[in-house]
Amino acid sequence: METARWIRHATMDDFDAIMAVYAYARKKMAETGNPRQWGDKYPLPERIQADIEGGHTLLLVDDAAALVDPPEDPDYPEPELDEHRGEHERIIGVFAIFHDEDPDYKVIDGEWLDDxxxxxxxxxxxxxxxxxxxxxxxxxxxxxFENVRADTGMKNYAMQHILETHGFTKCGNIVMPQNKDxxxxxxAYQRHDVTDGTVCGPKDTARQLLSV
Structure with missing residues (x-):
C-alpha cells in the first residue's frame, strides 16, 4: 500500500482531532523547556473553531493509518493542496493562514522587511x-506566497531554526497582549521573495486555490 502527503482545508468534522494535535504540541513544548508559549490551553477551542469556519485552518495529512508500520520519515513529493479526505487519513500537521493585516504586528521592537x-x-x-x-x-x-510573516516563542528554538533555515529574517519582537496566561x-520573522519587483502576498494560483 502506497501513500502520500497532501494539504487540505479543515472542517468542523476535524475539530476534535485538531484539538488533540494542539494538546500534543503543548505537551512537547513543555517537555523541551518552552512551557509558556502556549501554556496549557492555547489555542482556545473558540479560536480553533473561528479559524476553521473562516477557512484559515489547513491540515497536512497522509493516508497511512491502515499501514502496519507507517513511515516516520517518508520520501514523498512536496505536498500540495488537495481537498479530498483520505480513507485512512492521519493528520500530520496543522496551521492557520491569514491574508489580512495582523493587528499584533502593527507595533514591533525592531523593523519588518517592508510594509x-x-x-x-x-x-x-x-x-x-x-x-x-x-x-x-x-x-x-x-x-x-511571496511575502510571509510569522512569530514564535523566545524559547521555541526548534521553530526558530525551522523559520531561519527556510529563509526567514528575524525582524524583532512583538507583544501579543490578549492572553495573560x-x-x-x-x-517576529518575515520572508519576502520578490519575483517581478511588484507582486507580493498570495500568488495568483494560491489566491484561486485558497478561495473557499
Whole structure:
C-alpha cells in the first residue's frame, strides 16, 4: 500500500482531532523547556473553531493509518493542496493562514522587511505521527506566497531554526497582549521573495486555490 502527503482545508468534522494535535504540541513544548508559549490551553477551542469556519485552518495529512508500520520519515513529493479526505487519513500537521493585516504586528521592537501586503502563518503544530510537518507546511507556503510573516516563542528554538533555515529574517519582537496566561513577547520573522519587483502576498494560483 502506497501513500502520500497532501494539504487540505479543515472542517468542523476535524475539530476534535485538531484539538488533540494542539494538546500534543503543548505537551512537547513543555517537555523541551518552552512551557509558556502556549501554556496549557492555547489555542482556545473558540479560536480553533473561528479559524476553521473562516477557512484559515489547513491540515497536512497522509493516508497511512491502515499501514502496519507507517513511515516516520517518508520520501514523498512536496505536498500540495488537495481537498479530498483520505480513507485512512492521519493528520500530520496543522496551521492557520491569514491574508489580512495582523493587528499584533502593527507595533514591533525592531523593523519588518517592508510594509507591503503579507500572509501570516499562525499556530503551526505537529501531531507527532510523522516527521518534518513544519518543514512541509512552510515549504508549501513558500511555494505559494511571496511575502510571509510569522512569530514564535523566545524559547521555541526548534521553530526558530525551522523559520531561519527556510529563509526567514528575524525582524524583532512583538507583544501579543490578549492572553495573560502565556508569554506575551514573541520573536517576529518575515520572508519576502520578490519575483517581478511588484507582486507580493498570495500568488495568483494560491489566491484561486485558497478561495473557499
Amino acid at each position: 507591503q501586503p503579507y500572509t501570516t502563518i499562525h499556530r503551526v503544530a505537529s501531531s507527532g505521527l510523522g516527521r518534518h510537518a513544519a518543514h512541509d507546511l512552510l515549504s508549501w507556503s513558500m511555494r505559494h 502565556i508569554d506575551q513577547v514573541r520573536l
